[in-house]
Amino acid sequence: MSKLLRIFITIGWLLAMCLPSQGQTADQTIRIAMTPAFLHDQHAMLAEWRSYLQQHTKRPVEFIQRDRYRETIDLLQQQKVDFAWVCDYPYLVLKNDVKLLAVALHEGKPYYQAYLIVPASDTKTRSIVDLKGSIFAFADPYSNTGYLSPRFEVKRSGADPATFFKRTFFTWSHRKVIDAVASGVAQGASVDSYVWESLAKVRPDITAKTRIAWKSEPYGFPPMVAQRNVSAADFALMQGVLMDMQNNAQGLALLKRLNLDGFIKGSPKLYDGVAEMMRQFGEP
Amino acid sequence: MRLFDLSLRYKMPLWGGGLILATALALSASFMLQAWDNLHHDLQKNAEDLGRITARALFPVMLHDEVWQAFEVVSLPFVANPETALTESLVVFDNQQRVYVSSNSHEHTLLQPMASLDPEFAALSSELPMAPDAPVHVRDAGDAQHIYVALPVAADGVRLGTVVVAYHKSLLWQRFSQLLLNAIGITLLVLGVLLPISAYWGRRMMRPMQWITERIRHIGDPDMTAIDPALYPYRDEVGLLYRAYADMHARLQEKAVLEKEMVKSERMAAVGRLTASIAHEINNPLGGMLNTLSTLKRYGNPDPVLQKSVSLLERGLSQVRDTVAALLVEAKVKSRPLSPTDLDDVRILVGHAGKKHATHLAWRVDLPNEVPLPSTLVRQVLINLLLNAISAAGQHGHVSLKVSASEQHLLIVVENDGQSLSPEQLNRLFEPFTQFSDSGNGLGLWICYQIVTQMGGTIQAQSDTVLTRFTVNLPCNSPENT
Numbered sequence: 217m218s219k220l221l222r223i224f225i226t227i228g229w230l231l232a233m234c235l236p237s238q239g240q241t242a243d244q245t246i247r248i249a250m251t252p253a254f255l256h257d258q259h260a261m262l263a264e265w266r267s268y269l270q271q272h273t274k275r276p277v278e279f280i281q282r283d284r285y286r287e288t289i290d291l292l293q294q295q296k297v298d299f300a301w302v303c304d305y306p307y308l309v310l311k312n313d314v315k316l317l318a319v320a321l322h323e324g325k326p327y328y329q330a331y332l333i334v335p336a337s338d339t340k341t342r343s344i345v346d347l348k349g350s351i352f353a354f355a356d357p358y359s360n361t362g363y364l365s366p367r368f369e370v371k372r373s374g375a376d377p378a379t380f381f382k383r384t385f386f387t388w389s390h391r392k393v394i395d396a397v398a399s400g401v402a403q404g405a406s407v408d409s410y411v412w413e414s415l416a417k418v419r420p421d422i423t424a425k426t427r428i429a430w431k432s433e434p435y436g437f438p439p440m441v442a443q444r445n446v447s448a449a450d451f452a453l454m455q456g457v458l459m460d461m462q463n464n465a466q467g468l469a470l471l472k473r474l475n476l477d478g479f480i481k482g483s484p485k486l487y488d489g490v491a492e493m494m495r496q497f498g499e500p
Numbered sequence: 501m502r503l504f505d506l507s508l509r510y511k512m513p514l515w516g517g518g519l520i521l522a523t524a525l526a527l528s529a530s531f532m533l534q535a536w537d538n539l540h541h542d543l544q545k546n547a548e549d550l551g552r553i554t555a556r557a558l559f560p561v562m563l564h565d566e567v568w569q570a571f572e573v574v575s576l577p578f579v580a581n582p583e584t585a586l587t588e589s590l591v592v593f594d595n596q597q598r599v600y601v602s603s604n605s606h607e608h609t610l611l612q613p614m615a616s617l618d619p620e621f622a623a624l625s626s627e628l629p630m631a632p633d634a635p636v637h638v639r640d641a642g643d644a645q646h647i648y649v650a651l652p653v654a655a656d657g658v659r660l661g662t663v664v665v666a667y668h669k670s671l672l673w674q675r676f677s678q679l680l681l682n683a684i685g686i687t688l689l690v691l692g693v694l695l696p697i698s699a700y701w702g703r704r705m706m707r708p709m710q711w712i713t714e715r716i717r718h719i720g721d722p723d724m725t726a727i728d729p730a731l732y733p734y735r736d737e738v739g740l741l742y743r744a745y746a747d748m749h750a751r752l753q754e755k756a757v758l759e760k761e762m763v764k765s766e767r768m769a770a771v772g773r774l775t776a777s778i779a780h781e782i783n784n785p786l787g788g789m790l791n792t793l794s795t796l797k798r799y800g801n802p803d804p805v806l807q808k809s810v811s812l813l814e815r816g817l818s819q820v821r822d823t824v825a826a827l828l829v830e831a832k833v834k835s836r837p838l839s840p841t842d843l844d845d846v847r848i849l850v851g852h853a854g855k856k857h858a859t860h861l862a863w864r865v866d867l868p869n870e871v872p873l874p875s876t877l878v879r880q881v882l883i884n885l886l887l888n889a890i891s892a893a894g895q896h897g898h899v900s901l902k903v904s905a906s907e908q909h910l911l912i913v914v915e916n917d918g919q920s921l922s923p924e925q926l927n928r929l930f931e932p933f934t935q936f937s938d939s940g941n942g943l944g945l946w947i948c949y950q951i952v953t954q955m956g957g958t959i960q961a962q963s964d965t966v967l968t969r970f971t972v973n974l975p976c977n978s979p980e981n982t
Contacts, residue, residue: 351610353568383610385567392568400605401571 245276246454249288249300252355252389253438254474255414256281261473268470272457283388285358298446299454303408303438304490305360311484314441317451318458319482322410322475326482327434329409330361332369333397333426341404341429344369352381353402355393360490362390365432366406368493391415398425410437414475436486440479455481509710513702520694528687535679543672547649547665548636550577554590555653555663562592562600562653562660567610570601574663578603587671592653594661597625620644624664632659645669708732712741715749724749764927771931772950779828786821790814826943827932829950835874838910840867842875843882843903850886854899859890862900871905872976877951878910884944885914885970892918892968905976912972921963929961948972 246269250256262279269277280297282288285306291297293313300314307314319326334341341347344366355362363386367377385402387393390411396402409431416423440458442451461467462478471478506514554573561569574590591608592600597615602608608617614625624639632654639648649665711731718724726749732742793814800806843865854861882901889899893916902913921929928934930949933942952959957974 383567385565387568396568396571399571399575401567401601401610403609 243276245278246273246299246450247278247280247297249280249282249291249297249302251281251285251288251300251302251306251438252283252391252411253301253303253408255391255411255418256389257391258418258473261470265470265474268461268466269457272460273453275453285356289358292441292443295443295445297443298450299440299442301438301440303356303359303361304436304487305364305494306358307439307441308487308491308494309358310441313444315444315446315451316482316484317440317442317455318479319437319439319486320474320479321477322413322437324477325434326437326480326486328361328437329434330365330406330432331409331412331428332366332404332406332430332432333394333412334404334429335397335400336425336427338403338427338429343430344404344406345373345375346429347404348375348380349382350403351401352384353393353396353405354384354386355390355405355407356386356388359390359408360435360493361408361432362393362406364490364493364497365435368496369432371496394422394426398422404429408438410475417475433489435490436482439482439487507706507710509703509706512706513699516698516702517695520691520698524687524691524694528683532680532683535683536676539672539676539679543667543675544638544640544647544649547647547667548638548651550590551636551649551651551663551665554592554665555651558592558653558663559655559660562594567601571603571605574601574603584671587668587674589666591664591666592661593664595630595659597628597662600661620646620648624648624650628662630659630662632657634659647672708738708742712738712745715745719748719752724752726750726753768930768949768953775827775932779824782820782824783828786817786824790817790821793817823941823943826941826947829947829954835876838867838871838873838875838878839869840865842879843867846879846882846886849883850890853887853890857890857894858896859893860896860898861890862898864901865903867903867905871910873910873955873974877955878912878974881948881951881972882912882914884948885912885972888944889914889916889918889968889970892916894918908976910972910974910976912970912974914970914972915967917967920965921961921968926961926963930959 248269250262256262262281266277266279280291282291285303288297288300288302289306289310292300292302292310299317302310307316322328332341332344332347334347352366354366357363370377370380385396387396390408393402393405393407394412394415397405412423412426412428442454446454458479459481461471504511554577557573558570561573570592574592577590578585578588585603589602589604589608591602591604593614594600597613599608599610599612599614599617601610614628615622620639620641623641623644627637627639628650629635629637630652632652634652637648637650639650646666646668651663651665652659653661653663708731712727715724715727727742727746729742729746732739793810797807797810797814800810847861847863850861853859882903886899886901890897893899898915898917900913900915902911904911930945932946934945949959952972952974955974957972959973960971962969962971
């Protein structure tokens with residue numbers, strides 16, 4: 217009687233030891249940080265994308281949305297997320313903490329630009345130099361097109377970016393930068409071309425209140441990155457699922473709503489231009 | 501026609517409607533005045549509340565110098581209702597009174613000094629208290645287009661700036677006009693219900709008055725009809741008027757009948773007196789003349805021609821004497837009392853005439869043994885009435901006689917189903933020489949009338965399309981008959 221009980225207890229103990237280690241790989245949630253590098257306020261689309269990823273990775277997927285890049289950088293450094301869609305600037309800041317997972321293709325190319333936008337009523341501005349002494353909106357201090365690029369242009373013109381504008385402020389999202397110019401709060405702003413083009417498709421009434429005064433050279437598209445401790449298997453799984461999106465109807469429909477054409481593996485070389493700008497501002 | 505000459509039927513609803521209209525207007529006007537005051541107060545209160553909430557939300561935002569978040573805070577009230585942004589705006593100023601952010605950034609550029617925005621803001625700028633604990637400052641200048649409510653953005657004695665809620669006065673009017681439209685709508689609705697009710701009640705109240713007025717206006721007319729009491733069954737003043745009218749109408753009718761009767765009996769009395777005096781005047785010489793003729797016949801010349809003439813004269817005068825005798829009805833004849841056998845005699849006496857016309861004679865006599873009335877006169881009346889009835893009933897006509905007696909009265913009713921009598925005929929029925937048939941001398945009913953009136957009784961004739969009825973009522977113990 218007691219012998220039999222001991223056997224049962226042993227079997228039960230063994231099972232209890234085995235089950236969590238089984239679930240470690242099969243049930244562990246994949247956490248992806250989403251940033252304002254794209255129109256991250258399309259909540260219905262995000263919910264669909266999440267369920268698509270769950271379906272194809274066969275793992276629970278959690279999207280973690282943060283407005284400020286700094287918060288996402290922290291999450292990656294603290295290893296609280298596995299993957300993140302970030303701007304190229306944070307990617308370079310985090311170069312030692314993350315691996316390049318995939319790069320999205322916008323209009324067939326892994327590039328995007330900075331758009332210098334002004335209110336539609338302003339028909340004179342041709343470059344950032346014309347906006348001296350104006351009210352200027354930045355997206356995020358860790359944004360390339362929304363902060364680094366316009367300041368770089370000011371610096372290139374020989375002026376001091378710190379005093380060039382009368383007043384600057386951060387909206388903490390490219391989408392809101394466009395709102396700031398459209399509502400007349402800012403007299404100029406630099407914005408992610410991909411976000412502006414995507415917004416032009418869903419809310420042309422807002423983008424119509426702005427005018428693109430100048431376009432920058434192409435930069436590497438905001439990349440999907442993996443936190444450095446993500447296992448090779450998860451890395452490969454996620455990369456595979458993302459790159460496979462263009463091969464099925466549901467994935468294609470989602471890509472269309474994201475205003476993208478697909479994902480490629482990409483190369484860190486895409487971001488050399490941005491790295492150069494950073495160096496000019498004394499950042500490693 | 502003057503307004504005050506209008507029928508009450510129109511005047512009552514007009515006055516009622518006028519009063520309702522005046523009441524509705526007075527009430528609406530007072531409500532609207534009150535509403536204007538309330539609206540003004542509410543709007544200011546709302547602006548204060550909005551300013552207070554915004555100021556509280558703005559403090560941490562301004563502390564962190566988050567311009568965009570500040571903009572999101574001040575534009576939040578206008579997100580759901582973009583039209584309100586046209587009449588209302590929220591402007592945040594820093595401590596240097598420069599625009600920090602505004603819900604209407606197209607007009608209020610960031611860092612623009614308050615005094616340079618427009619003259620109204622300039623005036624506000626000059627009077628704005630800048631103490632950290634400054635109370636709500638309201639600027640509602642008569643000549644200004646906007647009302648300003650300014651509150652400090654402050655916490656714990658530190659002031660970061662000022663939030664100003666500015667709303668165009670047209671907003672007040674815009675909201676008031678909505679209220680006004682509602683009030684007008686409701687007033688019209690109420691009037692639309694009350695005015696027809698007032699008109700209906702006015703007319704309904706006046707209708708019985710109208711009816712009675714019409715009757716009273718035609719009060720002297722001969723075709724005046726009695727009023728139906730069901731027309732106005734209530735016991736209020738109008739009901740009393742109806743009853744008074746009905747009473748008056750009945751009395752007038754009675755009086756008219758009485759007057760008619762009086763005229764008739766006076767006329768009959770006059771005719772009677774005239775007839776009697778003429779008859780007496782004729783009777784006196786007539787007796788002498790007849791005596792003279794008798795003497796002449798007996799003792800005069802036996803010439804046959806003369807004798808023939810005398811006889812002729814005698815016959816003529818005899819006829820005159822008979823006629824006069826008939827006119828001179830003498831009711832003071834001593835006679836035995838009436839007994840049932842007298843009725844049997846009468847039946848035999850009229851039987852011949854009845855047979856001649858094949859008349860159906862209905863005979864209902866209910867007499868005690870004796871009635872203290874002179875039998876000769878009653879027989880005369882019965883015979884006259886029955887012969888007239890048989891004659892009027894015509895061939896195969898129906899005639900009925902009803903005689904009944906009580907302690908005080910003898911009632912005789914003679915009916916026939918012959919041609920009815922016209923009102924004109926009825927009126928002159930008992931006058932002498934009134935002939936309605938080819939036979940007879942027109943004295944039969946005259947004699948009846950004279951006999952009955954002299955005996956203190958009454959005789960009446962009624963005639964409708966079916967029957968003609970003579971009713972004789974004789975008092976049994978009248979002094980004339982004893």
